[in-house]
Amino acid sequence: MIETVIRKRIEVLVDQAQTKRVTAAIDEVGITGWTVLPVSSGKGRDGRWREERVMGTDKNLVVTIASQENAQQLAESLAPILTSHGLLLTMWDVEVIRGERF
Amino acid sequence: MIETVIRKRIEVLVDQAQTKRVTAAIDEVGITGWTVLPVSSGKGRDGRWREERVMGTDKNLVVTIASQENAQQLAESLAPILTSHGLLLTMWDVEVIRGERF
């Protein structure tokens, strides 16, 4: 039977234009990698957005797998700008194989 | 150390054409927002689909973060149409910062 270990999965919804800032924060904390998924529309307290790629005001979802400590550190480094930059951060525990990589 | 609270993350895979119905259900329950991700292909009991954007029979993934009660309510409001409308709903607990927003 295969052995899995527990790591944190963190997903940050972020403006296209601010994506680099989030991935830079991930790099700084020392997490090994990240992956960006496209997002097509949404609604929040600021209202609805959609079809905004031409205007460059669309969003991305940045996903990263990290150890508990790194995840905690990342959350802390992003916390100050969550509200001002309109980020949406969720995290939860996941099982991974080859845990030494994260 | 930053404080996180537990909220529900609900993801609903839904036909492009039925997406409005799911987001309307989210709005009705009183959840603050949602985000739509594109999906490119899939396979289920009804067979495989792919490259169906021209035909308008492709799918979306609707993601929303909500309190436990709101999540429960949403699940109940969608349950009757899950099978007839071919929805796929999963939910799990996630940690969020600024829990008062959800």
Place this chain on the structure above:
Amino acid sequence: MIETVIRKRIEVLVDQAQTKRVTAAIDEVGITGWTVLPVSSGKGRDGRWREERVMGTDKNLVVTIASQENAQQLAESLAPILTSHGLLLTMWDVEVIRGERF
């Protein structure tokens, strides 16, 4: 109150060109379905990739919901190629309605 059951959600990040191999593994294990999401860029130990659709070296995210046993079997069937094929596999427990379908 609606009844939910616990299933495994498995997500595999995989090269565009290797996607069929992962979905074939899912089919073989006997899981009922899967869904593919597009991915736009990423960074790992092998460096950064982005804008690689023309070259066919971009990636996909394959998502599947399965019973615990099927999930375990899938993880085991993919484990040998995780490193050689650069897959990233995470899995976690989710609640689903209509659990008999998975």
Place this chain on the structure above:
Amino acid sequence: MDSVGLQALTSPVVLFFVLGLLAALAKSDLEIPEAFAKAMSLYLMAAIGLKGGIEVAESGLDATVLAALAAGITAGFIMPLYAFWLLKGFGKLDRINAGAVAAHYGSISVVTFVTAVEIFEIQGNPPQGYMVAVMATMESPAILAGLLLARGGGSGGGQSTKELLHEVLFNASVVLLLGAFAIGWIAGPSGFADVEPFFGAMFKGVLCLFLLDMGLIAARRMMDSRSLTWRLVAIAIGLPLVNGAIGTALGVVIGLDTGSAAVLGVLCASASYIAVPAAMRLALPEADPGIYLTMSLSITFPFNVLINIGLIGAFAAMLTGGGAAVP
């Protein structure tokens, strides 16, 4: 097949479709990005609408046009009725899937229309410009008819009649086709001159790439299919034959020229795979796209493009006595 028929089959438009079919059958990984394919379908509808409007701005409307419109709308309501009966009886589909499929066969396929126009032009029988308006008005009636059949007059799967009518009248294809038609009519030939290189000259080339994609998708869907029975395949070939003949005869009866009558036949023979699937997904989510899309896109569409358009053209020429002008 005579040399004109052969010439039609060796036009790049048809050959790219065949290339798509063959590439998919050979399991090549050739794939057109979906966003681009969608953009091409919108472009084709805008261009065809514009051109129709301009031709009408030039030629004006007369009683024949009204007769053609009336014939098209009537056919759109009636064809789903016998299709439904056939699909439930011979095809063994349940009420919901029979209604959904009937809606597809009563409605029309823009790309089949366009391909037929190409071919009839090569054969020397160009149809009239107003046939675009006929096509546009034939999109919706069958959607209504099919949904009423599927629901058996019942209240319907959660969708109000108002929502339904909205979808039928304002779905993307109808809005774009009729909107572009109106723009062409208002702007007229002089206004069109500026946009001709894009909407006119480029048209056939874009159609080639689009048909390449449709060939790929149709053949892949065929190979993935689980729900097709030989009965459904027979219907997907028999209905277009019958509807094509009826439509052509109807066109001749109301006094259309050879090309226009043939195009009315093709419209009746064609099954929608863009507007109607989207509408069914919205209004009849319980129906299985594995049935309606596979029948219309993977069987009827190739059958029409490769064989039936040729038959209908010959039938129209026979009925009107106006043989294809061999170039």
Place this chain on the structure above:
Amino acid sequence: MDSVGLQALTSPVVLFFVLGLLAALAKSDLEIPEAFAKAMSLYLMAAIGLKGGIEVAESGLDATVLAALAAGITAGFIMPLYAFWLLKGFGKLDRINAGAVAAHYGSISVVTFVTAVEIFEIQGNPPQGYMVAVMATMESPAILAGLLLARGGGSGGGQSTKELLHEVLFNASVVLLLGAFAIGWIAGPSGFADVEPFFGAMFKGVLCLFLLDMGLIAARRMMDSRSLTWRLVAIAIGLPLVNGAIGTALGVVIGLDTGSAAVLGVLCASASYIAVPAAMRLALPEADPGIYLTMSLSITFPFNVLINIGLIGAFAAMLTGGGAAVP
């Protein structure tokens, strides 16, 4: 409205924009894929840059060009100042949102520019090719001005001045417009011949589809809006009127011909909705796109295309005594 004005409003370019507005208001599900819309916006910028460069390669540069460039840049710095004051006072916006909106109105909209050129050409008053360079240089100054106003001279929301300047000078629109302009200048008319069918002949057709999309997006955003007040709507209409008049007069004063002066007016009147929103998202994430994008895209842009360009053209003709040549 005289027949020339009417002719401008019945050009396919404007009619497709109206179709987009109407389709969205009718809640049709018509939608252009975002990737394709983005590609069209890049195409339009590359084409307009190229053509401007080629015209300058033919006509050369003189003192008038330098005067026009200086006028544009100066306007780009000054317009945000009074816009900011108006937005904070009358508009009741906070400092950050007032600065963000001011940046939009001080900058320019490439598509409004292009539409105006179309219309002025139809009216017989084609502007000079170097106005493309004026347009390109007017994109950035207002971004700088708006950000300084928003931050009140403070250190700014986490972005260093270096990053800021980089964004102002190397944002995608500026690089593509000026880059293509340079290519056009270097390659000259002979080099352009080969790419003319793509960047020249196709241009107006692509513009039609792009404006269809902008009509859809503008109207949908309008309907979704929660943050618009009547005060902001008044500013979104009043500012382009005032800026358009000032810009046109400025153009006449520095000696531009009718068409070029009118285009300077249109540049001043137009509000950015491509380059500046992207820049604000980067440099001023706290500002609300529900305000700045809705004002510039959903109110000012349609107002300019449908009404204000016509007014500005007439004003320029009045000032220069050069009436529109009725064809």
Place this chain on the structure above:
Amino acid sequence: MDSVGLQALTSPVVLFFVLGLLAALAKSDLEIPEAFAKAMSLYLMAAIGLKGGIEVAESGLDATVLAALAAGITAGFIMPLYAFWLLKGFGKLDRINAGAVAAHYGSISVVTFVTAVEIFEIQGNPPQGYMVAVMATMESPAILAGLLLARGGGSGGGQSTKELLHEVLFNASVVLLLGAFAIGWIAGPSGFADVEPFFGAMFKGVLCLFLLDMGLIAARRMMDSRSLTWRLVAIAIGLPLVNGAIGTALGVVIGLDTGSAAVLGVLCASASYIAVPAAMRLALPEADPGIYLTMSLSITFPFNVLINIGLIGAFAAMLTGGGAAVP
């Protein structure tokens, strides 16, 4: 450089590539949507295939064509051998990465081919239409050779030989190039007339935008690179020099005209970055795209476009005594 060489470098096609490189080096956020870039690459392959087929339909086939095909295929098998040896020895790559890189250099780049044809046409040495067929057949042999080298004759990383051959013969690029070639051949010049505005006239403009994107991607990949050593950079420049000279000489020996011999040289000099990376991702997932893609796309491709094509053209002219016709 003489005036013809300069003219080639100031063609919009090359200038847009340079703009892309510069924009990326300046860290501009300019970006072409991937779906559109992919669509452009498919368009370019379809267009080049079509045009080649039509030229062959006009000129027919003879012994020279067969010789050119044989030369191309042979080169495709042999070039990877010494490339592999060089990459393992001097380049210090392991067997797998050396095999993957060797496959890229043995295969060809469609866009380099097209750019070379542009340039040689400007220089008055247009190659023959059948060189498209030579190009298409040169795509696959090196994939086979590279994979065999990488696996050292072993059983391979999980892929059966059947799957492998399928990928080599039916990969998207090969199917589209040869399929469009066949369509052009069947349809001939008369069938082509209708689609010429799209596949012919628009071609160079699309190539401009595509090269803009390739410039952006190549430079960004260069800047992100972690795996490049000076040894690999030396190979990525040295191999195209050597292969280009060998290929050109080979072309002259088998009796090709100046333009066609030069194009054979360019094909040998070019390294694939569309078909082969996709094939390697499938058949050799252990290989690092950070090596093979960066070498072929970020070094060899710009080197070929900006320098080597010019050198090869001059070398071919020297060997055949046929100097470039100065216009």
